[in-house]
Amino acid sequence: MDIRVGTCRYGLWYVDIHWSKNTVYRVRFSRIGEEAPVPLSFRLYLSGKTKKIGMESIATSGTSTFARIYREVMQVPYGETATYGEIGRRASTGPRVVGIAMARNPTPLVIPCHRIVGARSLGGFTPSLTLKQELLNMERGG
DNA sequence: CAGTGTTCAGGAT
């Protein structure tokens, strides 16, 4: 399997990435850490130089409801947003379930859960709503 | 079983 682990910076955050070849197993944000090599496309994406990370997430395969939700989320274009309800309708499930799937997303960025917002509010984001806002600002060319 | 990053309709202010 040969899973590699690397860490890069994004603003005040450290981004831990677990991957093997073209498949990403886990992405996690942390306040502390030490830099170690990550796939080039992550660095380019996080510095606003490319729109596509171009890697697969382990969580999008299969026929489970979560997998269907994650595949729909990956269809949301760079710089745009969709609501929990919209994704729920596309994946034939409810908005609440979408929220849970986002909260348990093992690979944020690859599955761009930061692009999923509430119909009337920004929605939530682990570990920090500010981080969600920053990612959206960056994608809007801020 | 309880608890989740929601939403919508319906009813009371």
Add this chain to the structure above:
DNA sequence: ATCCTGAACACTG
């Protein structure tokens, strides 16, 4: 117009 409720959804510890 705004502010509750409650139901529906799928999955995890």
